[in-house]
Amino acid sequence: MATVPRTWIGKDVQRLEDPRLLTGRANYTDDVRLPGMAHAAVLRSPQAHARIVRIDTSRARALPGVFAVITGDDAKELSNPLPAFCAEPVVQYALAVDKVRYAGEAVAAVAAVDRYTAEDTVELIDVEYAPLPVLTDPIEAMKPGAPKVHDNLPSNLVFEKTLSFGDVAGGFASADRVIRRRLRWHRASAQPLETAGAVCRYNPASGRMDVWSNTNMINYVGWLVANTLKVATSKLNINPMDVGGSFGSKHVLGKVIAIAGMLARRSGRAVKFMEDRVDNLTACENLACDRFYDVELAVGADGTFTGLRIKVVDDYGAYFQFGHGTHGNALAQATGPYRIPGFEYTVQCVLTNKCQQGVFRGAGSDANNFAIERLVDAAAQELGLDRVEIRRRNFIAPDAFPFKMPAGNIYDSGDYPKVLDQALTMAGWNELRKMQAEARAQGRFVGIGLATAQQRSVYGPTEFWFWYDAAGLTSVPESVGLSLGPTGEFIVTMFSPFWGNSPETVVAQSVAEEFGVDPATVTVTYEDSLHGLPSAGPGGSRMTVMLTGAVVGASRKLKEKMARIAAHLLEAAPEDIVFGASGASVRGAPDKAVGYPDIGLKAYWFKLDLPAGMESGLEARHTYDHPYLTMPSADRKDLGAFYPMMGHGAHIPVVEVNPETGQVRILRYVAVHDVGTIVNPKSLRGQIAGGITQGIGMALYEQCLYDADGQPLTASFMDYLLPTAQEVPRIEIGHVETPSPFTEYGVKGGGEGGRMIAPAALASAVEDALAPLGVTIDELPMTPERLATLIEAARAGGRASLAR
């Protein structure tokens, strides 16, 4: 499908967001200053599992400059449990009530004259704990009779389910071979450079709570926050801020908002709580999935995939906040880009004494991509087939779209062979293989990785509840307001915050496309939760699709009114009015024109010049709902379309492994992405490079570790390792565009693909590098010691080199 040539969509428009960011004049949460504002600090539990016997805050309260001290007892009075996207009664308060369940859990909080004093105050709170047995191994925690993380739950196995689609048994019975792998995907953490925070101000006379926070879903589930804060929804206002990165970690932020809110109530002052880095590493909502996979791929002798079984144990930590949404993510594309007729997915969600999972870019489909691609590489190796060919053989054909995958989700469009071919060409696959052979002859361990994988976008909320029998919410809209002011300026109002993606630029380019104006002339503003329209905000790579849809919808409405005004002024028919860079004109008679300023002026100030019966003003609002969401069937054999804007990518990294030190050097990295029509190529490349860099982190550097007592061992940036510019190569990025048939302009989301595919690709590359030793890669991250140990074991085992 060829891409339609457009004027502004597809251009490298300079970002509207940049000037304030570049000059240090953005408005991040920690930049908020209110009169009399107090600062909060939090006392955190040193114990991973313990009863709280006694808390004595008397010394803390006596310190000068302290305005309020609260504990779990106050949390029970002043707040409700935090929102959780699950049906199980896993109760979490912002401050631990009766019991602490992870090391780092908040036990008390203070508001003081400044952050220094607040931290002094926290040290004066005395807590007596009665330790309980600590559970850090989900396999142990699952066993009957294990100590319970939550006394009100029957066990730590908080959820388990098997979903089966298509004829799985038949697919396995007819296979010539079953490829099996056991895989480990360690827990990582989103770690944006800006931590989570909130400023809250409470007015007891009016009952109004004002919040400034880098939280996301302010116009979607603001009512959940109101419920947590025990204020009426109509009395809660959340102000959107500039956000210094999120990657999924700032969706709700119930904890920081509740702590600031409760302290605001108690102290009578505005209170700011900014997490510090230790708070963010140990106690936030930014931890990713922590999985043990047992996976099987049924294959024919010719390499055809006939069935797939995925069994996964996921260590959720102490609470079940985001539920199994990360497994819904996996289901959306569980079979990858391949024609697998049936698959089974068994998930066991386990609670342990660690901080709870949130979501991190990729949100569970990253781990699933890793699992499938290991199986595919293994199938090629065991069957003696070429890794490229086995993928080609099983790809869903370009003429098969929209494609319904076995679980019922739709893949809207795609051309997987084209993406693969482009990647192979860019990488110079055959030259790489030659170079590898020469390197191997010198005794060097050079590897070429390949991953062909999906990158879903635009989630449907059904993925949070189709695991259950009862139905849940089905709305996940995004809205914009669009106005033409009395001086002819276009203003777009958004109802979700800026996260570091480029929403202002996307909407400006859409307005530009619809009207013909230069995007630099468009102004974008944000609206708070009391004045906002339903908008779920960034997440699941949805914003490009949802914002363009909302802008197009609002533009249609606005154009309809503007056309009537222009037609009235130009004495023409509204259907003959066209819009361009400077205003409206009559089709075929460009000299019969009226500029945008005049249209705006008339609309706002010259009522008697308007068509009869027309209201003054020129503003349209549009709520764009998910363009393709369908209900799951009652028997859950068909989950409906819930993540249908399906992008795809092929990654080819080239690595060299030092066999003595286990260090991996990335020599080259080629990535070709297809995310439908591209709105802003430079922006997209930035998202891809950033995502791949986080994927490199996942593959080689990042893991959250705990000791046997549940103590976090990666509680600072000295231990949780984010890649720097020297760990990341220049990434060669290519594009294919197969537009979506379901969205405006044919766009799809592309913000997560880099992190969703790179770990799988790098695992493939390192395994390829170590193929002469017969090493298989089953665990991420591939730290130097893990690799050195595998290499040493392989050498000691005297395994013969494998022909590749």
Next chain:
Amino acid sequence: MKPPRFEYAAPHKTDEAVALLSQHGDRAKVLAGGQSLVPLLNFRLARPEVLVDVNRVAELAYVRPLESGVAIGALTRQHTVERADVIRARLPIVAAACRLIGHLPIRHRGTIGGSLAHADPASELPAVMVALEAELTVTRRGSRRTLPAEQFFTGMLTTALAPDELLTEVRVPGLPPRTGSAFIEIARRAGDFALVGIAALVTLDDGGRVTRARLALCGAGPMPVRAREAERVLVGERPDGRVLDEAAEKIAAATDPPSDIHASAAFRKKLARHLGRQAIELAVRRAGGGS
């Protein structure tokens, strides 16, 4: 993460500084570059009652050539040491080690004296000074003493400094002719603390035999590890593959490394063997030898 309260003094002269240390004893801690101490203060892992900030004691910042070696004032910034002509000419290993300390903004503030006095087992300069057999001058009110670097480091994050003493100078003797040196390390990321690092200095005679060898490691134990047995293996020999392998074995045997989340003790030993061999080879080549 904000520091706890402390009393603060910022003397301008060495005499004033040591007088303060004498007055406050173990209630006081010296603040030099702050690149190690301020994080500890921010984490509230360090809680000195008195902070004696020596950054304004300008007379302690200098790099002076001696007859063959160099004298470096304790307050000299790592970046200054790295770029000093006389260091590059006479002690390139010191410049090489400084280059690996963190990143430039850290080296702009971090001092040579601060790094040595902090004695982090993974840091580069203590190992280099042990390998160079540097002499450290320690000053207290009314007197001063000098001790060899190896005696200065007494344990993990522990030195021979008494609470009322200030490290004021590092004297590094010159190197004999035909000495090649190398400092290399393995770290998880660029600029990180070394998992293991090694300073190697090898002197050759005209026949290509080793007449002198000095080997010291960081990250290999609670203090810098001087690998004397490995040095003995090298002396008198032409450093061929067999000799290098044996020296590398001795290096690994000399280590007593820690285990942490980045590397186990066993892995560090393995890295020490691997790096040791590389460092010696490199030093030999730079001495004008090698096959």
Next chain:
Amino acid sequence: MKRSVSVISLTVSGVRHEVAVEPRRLLVDCLRDDLGLTGTHIGCEHGVCGTCTVLVDGESVRSCLMLAVQADGATITTVEGLATDGALDPLQQAFREAQGLQCGFCTPGMLLLAWELLRDHPSPSEAEIREAISANLCRCTGYQGIVDAVQLAAERHAVAAGAAR
């Protein structure tokens, strides 16, 4: 312990300030809260991420690792000192064109590192650029846009070699 406060004098981006601070007050907090210059950000407070980078007497430092009292008498440049009356300076313009930023949180620190690099090394190689900017973390861009921005700025001589600030 008595709470002591001293008055320090800082010249920040050409403007002289006098402010009373406790000895333990970090320079970054003094800049942000006492002087209202919120362009310098806090990322980790233990000297790893470099988000708080400013220039002190012309040298890049992590302002979370300096006490404000240590900067008494110093000349400091923060990101606010780059643009004039809101007009982006050539280095900022290069960052804009090359998309060397996404969320903007690391950007002030990166700009100052880049400024210092180009002042001292007007024609850096890509490896030299990566080495310089590896002092600071970015979680959004994957560094590619930042490297491109510095290369673009170098081509345009966006920073005068040896420039004073």
